[in-house]
Amino acid sequence: MxxxxxxxxxxxxxxxxxxxxxxxxxxxxxxxxxxxxxxxxxxxxxxxxxxxxxxxxxxxxxxxxxxxxxxxxxxxxxxxxxxxxxxxxxxxxxxxxxxxxxxxxxxxxxxxxxxxxxxxxxxxxxxxxxxxxxxxxxxxxxxxxxxxxxxxxxxxxxxxxxxxxxxxxxxxxxxxxxxxxxxxxxxxxxxxxxxxxxxxxxxxxxxxxxxxxxxxxxxxxxxxxxxxxxxxxxxxxxxxxxxxxxxxxxxxxxxxxxxxxxxxxxxxxxxxxxxxxxxxxxxxxxxxxxxxxxxxxxxxxxxxxxxxxxxxxxxxxxxxxxxxxxxxxxxxxxxxxxxxxxxxxxxxxxxxxxxxxxxxxxxxxxxxxxxxxxxxxxxxxxxxxxxxxxxxxxxxxxxxxxxxxxxxWGDPINLSTTLSSRNPGSVRAGYAVATDWYAIAGSDVNHPLWSLALRELELAASHDYGPPLGEQGQLVMLAHAGRDAPEGLWQRLRDKLAARPISPEAESLTYNLVACRINGCALDDLELQATLALLVSRNPDSATLRVQYANFAFNVMRDPRLAIALMRDAVELAPGQPSHRAGLLRFQLASNLHDPSTISAEIDQLRALNHDGVLDEDLEQIESLLSDQDDRSGTRP
Structure with missing residues (x-):
């Protein structure tokens, strides 16, 4: 040629x-x-x-x-x-x-x-x-x-x-x-x-x-x-x-x-x-x-x-x-x-x-x-x-x-709708289209897409495989709309999550529930706590679940001692994750449950782990909390 x-x-x-x-x-x-x-x-x-x-x-x-x-x-x-x-x-x-x-x-x-x-x-x-x-x-x-x-x-x-x-x-x-x-x-x-x-x-x-x-x-x-x-x-x-x-x-x-x-x-x-x-x-x-x-x-x-x-x-x-x-x-x-x-x-x-x-x-x-x-x-x-x-x-x-x-593929809404219609047996496809429709409808329960999104999540929840994305999606939608969850929905969520060791996708699901509640949506605190407690007990080696439960305990339950105990467990389970150490220090300082004699050494240890600036934001928050503690105790002019 x-x-x-x-x-x-x-x-x-x-x-x-x-x-x-x-x-x-x-x-x-x-x-x-x-x-x-x-x-x-x-x-x-x-x-x-x-x-x-x-x-x-x-x-x-x-x-x-x-x-x-x-x-x-x-x-x-x-x-x-x-x-x-x-x-x-x-x-x-x-x-x-x-x-x-x-x-x-x-x-x-x-x-x-x-x-x-x-x-x-x-x-x-x-x-x-x-x-x-x-x-x-x-x-x-x-x-x-x-x-x-x-x-x-x-x-x-x-x-x-x-x-x-x-x-x-x-x-x-x-x-x-x-x-x-x-x-x-x-x-x-x-x-x-x-x-x-x-x-x-x-x-x-x-x-x-x-x-x-x-x-x-x-x-x-x-x-x-x-x-x-x-x-x-x-x-x-x-x-x-x-x-x-x-x-x-x-x-x-x-x-x-x-x-x-x-x-x-x-x-x-x-x-x-x-x-x-x-x-x-x-x-x-x-x-x-x-x-x-x-x-x-x-x-x-x-x-x-x-x-x-x-x-x-x-x-x-x-x-x-x-x-x-x-x-x-x-x-x-x-x-x-x-x-x-x-x-x-x-x-x-x-x-x-x-x-x-x-x-x-x-x-x-x-x-x-x-x-x-x-x-x-x-x-x-x-x-x-x-x-x-x-x-x-x-x-x-x-x-x-x-x-x-x-x-x-150039039209996100059309893509998710088409993929769901091509494969109605897919939990992920149903969850994706429901998420897109809900993003348009928001909390307006009178919007036609709100009901369609809820229906897709109900269909996703009806499948007996995979993580309970459909159940989680329904709980979040209903909480944002100020509606109560149907009887048994939380239990079905727990049953699916407890059926096997937690997967990264399921960890993401529980993270979304905790984040939703911390940000003010009206999820049932007792049901969410029961879900987190069950998952922590069923997954004794999961540091991620302990961090999620700790965030819920600190920000929603207002129980800093439980949050600190959970974060200590997370640090022991995943010593190579410096972000867990940073979270533990934040909880201790914010609740005034830290040890003043060791806090400086612990912060120095965290700084030593700050490779490539990955902990810059955490250290900035910790320094701010420490400064507030010093101001309240009168150790600074």
Missing amino acids: PKLARALAALGLVLLGAIAFWPGLSGGFLFDDYPNLVLDPDWKVTTLTLDAWQRAAFHGVASSFGRPLSLLSFAANHYFTGLDPGPMKLTNLTIHLVNGLVVFALSRRLLALARERAPAPGDWAAWPIAAAWLVHPLQVSTVLYVVQRMELASQGMALASLLAYLVARTRQRESRPAAAWFVLAALAWLAGLGFKESALLVPAYALALELCLLRFEGAGGRLSRPWIILHAVGAVSALAVFVVVVIPAYATADAYQFREFDLAGRLMSQPAILVMYLGQMVWPDPNHLLFYYDHLQAPQGWLPPPWTLAAAIVLGALVLVAVWLRKRRPMTTFAIALFLLGHALTSNILPLELAFEHRNYLALLGLPLGIAGLLGGLAKSWEKATPRLLPLAVVAVLAGLTFQQSRL
């Missing part, structure tokens, strides 16, 4: 992607955006001080592996445009468009390599491959979902690393210098890990590339034993880490205590979910793109339901087809491997939720690559202009569907 043609193709790819996703930039935050971004102060940089940027990089949404580059990118957005979802979504789209160009370049090289092994389409096919991946409707919920910047950038770096690796290996086979490209591949991989741990799979993708297309060939096309040994050592090392570190950490009942399913249920659920993903890729009917998948239940065995075993058979057959096609259509084999490996982390033993659409971001590339590989036998006829219109027509349909999905 001539340079001018490549440049025009790249420009066309960017324009197509921009047009398809542009209507969605007017949308808002949703779901995990709120706990991870909107409500988290740590990443919201407003100055250029080093402490502020260090705080942004190493606090907040970062996982146990760390996601500093993602957090720094969010911080940069906030520094320039504040907490505005539009520029954040535009940044996501920009990353996605760049990733599309990487996929275009990668596809060209994969096609060239495939033509060495078997019949395959020419360079022209790289554009529809990249375009189909770029504007597939399944990508909308990754590109326009702000917090999934982490997945976009991590997988983008994974693609860049794979491209650099392929260039390096091609040069190596041609006896040309390749070291710089190997270094670039390693750097891109490390950068991907800085965004999210999804990039861990890059070595697995490289191994699949070797097995399917590169065949471990060195200079002159000869088999390279050192290269075989290198990949073998890498594979064995990864397997050893999985067996020695990952399995003992996650294949336990404790790891799944917050879930409604166990390890066996999760593993048995994944074949059907992967087949569901394949269906969404092949036939991207917008009505089947649900975003919320909390209604899915883990099976208790292979039968029933029958599709659990059937899906496992389908995946097994797909693997057999890949093996059979390895020499006949190697690019299709690689495409199948790319899809399956793309889910190797999220469909494994980790106690993650069962399904999310964004997990398909990179794995989706397997579909157009696989189809192109299968059409390799028609390579000559496909070089004619007319047959090329078929993949372009498919791309046009995908772009049109994505444009419609983006328009939906």
